[in-house]
Amino acid sequence: MNIPMLLQRPHQHFLKGLVRTPFRCYRFIFHPSPHLGSGVPCAQPLSSPGLHCAKWMLPSNGLTRKLCLQTTLEEHTEGLSDKEQRLVDKLYAGLIQGQRACLAEAITLVESTHSRKKELAQVLLQKVLAHHREQENLNKGKPLAFRVGLSGPPGAGKSTFIEYFGKMLTERGHKLSVLAVDPSSCTSGGSLLGDKTRMTELSRDMNAYIRPSPTRGTLGGVTRTTNEAILLCEGGGYDIILVETVGVGQSEFAVADMVDMFILLLPPAGGDELQGIKRGIVEMADLVAITKSDGDLIVPARRIQAEYVSALKLLRRRSGVWRPKVIRISARSGEGITEMWDKMKEFQEVMLVSGELAAKRQKQQKVWMWNLIQENATATFLTNPKGLGVNRAEGATLHAGKSILGSASSASSRVLSRFPARCGMKPYYHPAAQKKLSQLPRETAFQIIFYPGGQLYSV
Numbered sequence: 001m002n003i004p005m006l007l008q009r010p011h012q013h014f015l016k017g018l019v020r021t022p023f024r025c026y027r028f029i030f031h032p033s034p035h036l037g038s039g040v041p042c043a044q045p046l047s048s049p050g051l052h053c054a055k056w057m058l059p060s061n062g063l064t065r066k067l068c069l070q071t072t073l074e075e076h077t078e079g080l081s082d083k084e085q086r087l088v089d090k091l092y093a094g095l096i097q098g099q100r101a102c103l104a105e106a107i108t109l110v111e112s113t114h115s116r117k118k119e120l121a122q123v124l125l126q127k128v129l130a131h132h133r134e135q136e137n138l139n140k141g142k143p144l145a146f147r148v149g150l151s152g153p154p155g156a157g158k159s160t161f162i163e164y165f166g167k168m169l170t171e172r173g174h175k176l177s178v179l180a181v182d183p184s185s186c187t188s189g190g191s192l193l194g195d196k197t198r199m200t201e202l203s204r205d206m207n208a209y210i211r212p213s214p215t216r217g218t219l220g221g222v223t224r225t226t227n228e229a230i231l232l233c234e235g236g237g238y239d240i241i242l243v244e245t246v247g248v249g250q251s252e253f254a255v256a257d258m259v260d261m262f263i264l265l266l267p268p269a270g271g272d273e274l275q276g277i278k279r280g281i282v283e284m285a286d287l288v289a290i291t292k293s294d295g296d297l298i299v300p301a302r303r304i305q306a307e308y309v310s311a312l313k314l315l316r317r318r319s320g321v322w323r324p325k326v327i328r329i330s331a332r333s334g335e336g337i338t339e340m341w342d343k344m345k346e347f348q349e350v351m352l353v354s355g356e357l358a359a360k361r362q363k364q365q366k367v368w369m370w371n372l373i374q375e376n377a378t379a380t381f382l383t384n385p386k387g388l389g390v391n392r393a394e395g396a397t398l399h400a401g402k403s404i405l406g407s408a409s410s411a412s413s414r415v416l417s418r419f420p421a422r423c424g425m426k427p428y429y430h431p432a433a434q435k436k437l438s439q440l441p442r443e444t445a446f447q448i449i450f451y452p453g454g455q456l457y458s459v
């Protein structure tokens with residue numbers, strides 16, 4: 001799948017287009033593309049200009065297909081009112097000139113759950129992406145920013161470290177942005193990271209931008225907005241993006257999926273205090289830093305360092321060129337922090353040279369895209385069930401949350417399996433089509449639902 005092409009397109013438009021576009025208007029052609037070989041069935045809109053122009057190329061080898069979405073920026077800006085257009089232009093211009101207020105407003109826009117604002121945010125993102133690509137080309141294809149994930153249990157010393165480390169980086173001429181992902185805000189509305197005043201000095205630094213956690217939404221929603229906030233920060237000229245999360249839930253796994261390097265901060269304590277840290281998260285770490293290595297804590301810090309050095313040896317290596325390191329730091333004395341930055345730069349360099357960084361980012365874009373599709377599909381299901389063929393009774397049951405999980409999933413798979421039929425399509429003979437949608441892996445099920453007309457369904 002051509003992810004960069006897909007990311008050029010505002011996803012809400014893409015999915016809305018799917019629901020709105022009358023699929024009867026699609027005809028199937030054999031695409032002569034040399035990349036795909038001849039005889040590849042493709043669906044093409046009969047009257048594309050007025051529609052959200054999507055061109056489908058669905059090769060029949062396995063379930064891998066290439067989705068090529070052709071779109072232009074103009075297509076998406078044409079629906080905006082003058083006022084909306086002015087807002088997007090103002091935010092875009094301010095953002096790329098490095099104005100923090102515009103960056104803050106732009107991130108607020110991507111975090112918005114208001115449907116119109118979400119659309120504006122997509123237009124803005126698309127402009128920023130275009131700018132980003134240009135800048136990356138000027139940079140000979142090298143990434144513009146170093147994305148770093150930082151996680152650790154509450155009290156590990158994350159904010160004290162970021163304050164010290166951030167000031168060191170800005171003094172060296174870097175522009176740093178710190179984005180917080182707070183899992184507690186998803187469920188309780190409370191906040192582990194956001195409530196207290198953190199990093200007071202760094203927040204006054206003109207070369208640093210600190211963004212507290214989005215205040216609501218599912219983990220998926222928070223992940224989406226964090227991904228988009230990263231892009232906006234990069235558009236705003238920030239060359240180091242720190243994404244901070246408290247390592248007690250699922251959010252750190254989500255964060256590890258959006259950064260180049262993942263760092264785990266652990267306090268010099270063992271046993272109960274580190275109970276909350278999941279083993280899996282240690283496996284994700286490219287660097288483990290034992291914090292507070294000063295005064296009386298130096299001895300326990302050394303012990304914990306030795307324990308983690310041996311533990312990491314037993315873990316499967318995730319990279320062919322980098323072995324995770326364990327270091328000791330102190331944000332109070334400053335010990336180990338310059339060395340830590342050197343290690344981080346070394347990591348970035350070897351990953352870049354080996355091509356692993358590019359591969360990792362590509363993989364992350366794919367994960368991001370599937371999360372977006374899932375999130376939008378759920379939203380469509382909830383907001384426009386009629387479009388998917390949900391009848392009133394089913395809609396009421398689903399909305400009221402009355403159906404128990406089993407019946408909800410069978411209702412939804414029934415509804416979704418009717419979707420292509422409602423669009424004038426009938427099942428095509430393929431072994432996977434014999435299976436119920438609910439039994440298919442998530443990715444395959446979405447391919448069936450969203451890429452009708454391919455090997456599973458034809459007119």
Ligand SMILES: Nc1nc2c(ncn2[C@@H]2O[C@H](COP(=O)(O)OP(=O)(O)OP(=O)(O)O)[C@@H](O)[C@H]2O)c(=O)[nH]1
Pocket residue numbers: 152153154155156157158159160161192193246291292293294297329330331332333
């Ligand atoms: N001795 C020593 N104490 C430190 C160091 N860094 C942080 N602390 C102390 O550890 C405590 C927790 O530090 P924070 O930076 O607030 O930790 P945090 O991980 O951001 O905590 P949460 O915001 O609850 O997630 C504070 O009392 C700090 O003063 C350090 O390098 N050495």
